Amino acid sequence: MYQYDIAVLGAGCAGWQLLQQLSLQPNWADCKVLLLDDGTEKQQSWSFWSAGNHPLQQLVTKSWQQLSFCSAKFSTKQSAKPYTYHHIPGKVFFNYFEQQFLPQNPNITLVKAKVNRIHNQENCFLIDTDQQSFRAKNCYSSINPQTKKPELWQHFKGWYIETKEEIFDDRTAMLMDYTTQLHQEVHFIYVLPFTKNRALVEATFFSAEVVSDALYEELIKAYLQQHFPQINYKITSAETGQIPMSRQQFNHYGPAGETLIGKAAGMVKASTGYAFNRITNDSILLAKNIGQKQYAVATGTRGRFRFYDALLLNMIRHSPQIIPNVFTQLFKHNRMPDVLRFLDEQSTLQQEIRIFASLPILPFLKQAIKHIFTYRDGK
Numbered sequence: 001m002y003q004y005d006i007a008v009l010g011a012g013c014a015g016w017q018l019l020q021q022l023s024l025q026p027n028w029a030d031c032k033v034l035l036l037d038d039g040t041e042k043q044q045s046w047s048f049w050s051a052g053n054h055p056l057q058q059l060v061t062k063s064w065q066q067l068s069f070c071s072a073k074f075s076t077k078q079s080a081k082p083y084t085y086h087h088i089p090g091k092v093f094f095n096y097f098e099q100q101f102l103p104q105n106p107n108i109t110l111v112k113a114k115v116n117r118i119h120n121q122e123n124c125f126l127i128d129t130d131q132q133s134f135r136a137k138n139c140y141s142s143i144n145p146q147t148k149k150p151e152l153w154q155h156f157k158g159w160y161i162e163t164k165e166e167i168f169d170d171r172t173a174m175l176m177d178y179t180t181q182l183h184q185e186v187h188f189i190y191v192l193p194f195t196k197n198r199a200l201v202e203a204t205f206f207s208a209e210v211v212s213d214a215l216y217e218e219l220i221k222a223y224l225q226q227h228f229p230q231i232n233y234k235i236t237s238a239e240t241g242q243i244p245m246s247r248q249q250f251n252h253y254g255p256a257g258e259t260l261i262g263k264a265a266g267m268v269k270a271s272t273g274y275a276f277n278r279i280t281n282d283s284i285l286l287a288k289n290i291g292q293k294q295y296a297v298a299t300g301t302r303g304r305f306r307f308y309d310a311l312l313l314n315m316i317r318h319s320p321q322i323i324p325n326v327f328t329q330l331f332k333h334n335r336m337p338d339v340l341r342f343l344d345e346q347s348t349l350q351q352e353i354r355i356f357a358s359l360p361i362l363p364f365l366k367q368a369i370k371h372i373f374t375y376r377d378g379k
């Protein structure tokens, strides 16, 4: 049986970001670190916004200073300042960590194995895998012990396309385009133009069940046809994904007392699916607080922001037809940076009141009353 100072379970977005932050701590080189991963193939990329440079800025391959929103009744293209919207391809992320970071940190041992069980024994974590067992003083895990089936999913399929003509505005990322409405579920198109003739065009749905590949593709084709009738394009690759939109309250500690990280710690914001930046911030705090149990027991979205997320999720479930109008009013009456600050849960109560005053009041009131009664009845 092996003895490590730190075990990190899962070499994904959170595992690697935590290791990077830990590597900046004093005495790091003397720490014996185990990184366990089951080796599942990873194919996702990350987009996120930040004010100022991100700690992984060197991995950002494209940034946009402007963001746009579009629906049948309204469209806007605005500066996101002080924020910048960034994109990190998964390949670039994993290449950096596996081929540069890992060799530079010989105190980390990467083992490919599936974790079956974590238990606590004599103030030590015992980690059973399909290969062997390991022992570690500290354990950080991105393996999810607290998943209930979510009521809703954010699910998507995107095509990376290359066009003959230069048709994209590569200074502007399109957050949501609701102009192509083909189905009852909430759906929109998201566009990341990397150059004037290369872009990711993604069909995104918010719904209880995922849809067939054909539906996403139908939506992407309809969008391209509607906005660029003369378009001549080839698909260079595709990506699909599902992100749970869960109202579950997460905890920072797992059943054996291991510290949870990433999705397992509720870092994915229920109403948006964004987690990258939250994972970064959490990794910074965890690394600073290494060995201390006090850091944030409850985690993820908390307080009034949990209530706001619940309202939106209820509305998506019960009144999906009004969602395009909710987002239209949001982007019509609020500046892009104010919306981003709100989604980052960094806004003040006064700013939130202004935002809610700009939204269709009746549906929100209805959901708020429903939420209060559901909460009171303990459902």
Ligand SMILES: Cc1cc2nc3c(=O)[nH]c(=O)nc-3n(C[C@H](O)[C@H](O)[C@H](O)COP(=O)(O)OP(=O)(O)OC[C@H]3O[C@@H](n4cnc5c(N)ncnc54)[C@H](O)[C@@H]3O)c2cc1C
Residues within 6 Å of the ligand: 009, 010, 011, 012, 013, 014, 015, 036, 037, 038, 039, 040, 044, 045, 046, 047, 048, 113, 114, 115, 116, 142, 143, 144, 240, 241, 242, 243, 261, 262, 263, 264, 268, 273, 274, 275, 276, 277, 279
């Ligand atoms: C398709 C997709 C796209 C996303 N895009 C964005 C985005 O653009 N922006 C954003 O902010 N957020 C995005 N997210 C949300 C979030 O950022 C990601 O889910 C993020 O990868 C979560 O990090 P994680 O480390 O918790 O999980 P992961 O990155 O999934 O890492 C978990 C790791 O643990 C390993 N593992 C799992 N079980 C075991 C086991 N039993 N034993 C050993 N190893 C195990 C897995 O193989 C994996 O390597 C996206 C999510 C998905 C699913």
